[in-house]
Amino acid sequence: MTKLILKLNTTKNFLLGIFLFGLNSFPVFAEKPFADIHLHYNWDQAETISPAEVISKIKKTNTRLAIISSTPTHLALELKQKAGNWLYPIFSPYTHELGKQDWYVDTKLVDKVEQGLKSGNYFGLGEIHFMAGFPPNSKNKNFKALMNLAKRYQVPVLIHVDSGDEKYFLDICTKHKKVKILFAHAGGNLSANHIQEILTTCSNVWLEFSARDPWRYGGLTDESHYLLEEWKIVIIKFSNRILTGTDPVWRVTRTQSWDQVDDGWDHYEKLHQFHQSWINTLPSKIQEQIRWTNAREFLNLKP
Ligand SMILES: [Zn+2]
Ligand SMILES: [Zn+2]
Numbered sequence: 001m002t003k004l005i006l007k008l009n010t011t012k013n014f015l016l017g018i019f020l021f022g023l024n025s026f027p028v029f030a031e032k033p034f035a036d037i038h039l040h041y042n043w044d045q046a047e048t049i050s051p052a053e054v055i056s057k058i059k060k061t062n063t064r065l066a067i068i069s070s071t072p073t074h075l076a077l078e079l080k081q082k083a084g085n086w087l088y089p090i091f092s093p094y095t096h097e098l099g100k101q102d103w104y105v106d107t108k109l110v111d112k113v114e115q116g117l118k119s120g121n122y123f124g125l126g127e128i129h130f131m132a133g134f135p136p137n138s139k140n141k142n143f144k145a146l147m148n149l150a151k152r153y154q155v156p157v158l159i160h161v162d163s164g165d166e167k168y169f170l171d172i173c174t175k176h177k178k179v180k181i182l183f184a185h186a187g188g189n190l191s192a193n194h195i196q197e198i199l200t201t202c203s204n205v206w207l208e209f210s211a212r213d214p215w216r217y218g219g220l221t222d223e224s225h226y227l228l229e230e231w232k233i234v235i236i237k238f239s240n241r242i243l244t245g246t247d248p249v250w251r252v253t254r255t256q257s258w259d260q261v262d263d264g265w266d267h268y269e270k271l272h273q274f275h276q277s278w279i280n281t282l283p284s285k286i287q288e289q290i291r292w293t294n295a296r297e298f299l300n301l302k303p
Pocket of ligand 2: 247
């Protein structure tokens, strides 16, 4: 009990609400501008929620900057056209509904990506998924060509890797040192030690914690949404390269059924609150970096 009172005394008022009423029943959003750097508006989400509803949900949380990618690619651009300049689409190599399954053998893909970057409408590439032991791997021709385009057009790449240790991703970031890489979900199942190794070795890597919430990968916080000590150390040490986002795709694993709608946007507010709660336990300068300024630097925007 003493521990609980101490914790309550050291947190902001809205965290008190979370303790007393639970995350789901007490929707409190950011008092300060928030940057959500991992959003999707995929075809299987577009079947359940309209662009107007998505935009309204994002705005209610005081999110003033967001990075979004879609399957198929063009949906992100359509959302931006309705939302305005605060939404930054990145070019998804999944150009059709099942593109996640064949992008790496599509002989026209590299041209399509280059056209997208040339248009000036896209601010990066991704999300690109790898799973250790399954095709494609990072030696794939299309992947290498996309990394070369990222280097030439000086845009960042969002990469998702599912593997048992840090080696798979280290191989990517050391081979593409001139590309700014955003490592999705802090590697999903990777530990703080793995991540420390990656951030130390590759200064081109930025880290984000989407889907590290208790309902998906987890492993970032305790049940009260306080950062685990080992993560706190990494975040404070590399605070200028840490970002976060909600990734409102409800089934993040490959076992999801491709023909079912994804109701991830129904959980968006809860995911947003989770990230606010762990950010708010950090020193205020670092809160500001993760919530806002790092995202602007990541996109090379003016302060
Ligand atoms: Zn992902
Ligand atoms: Zn994602």
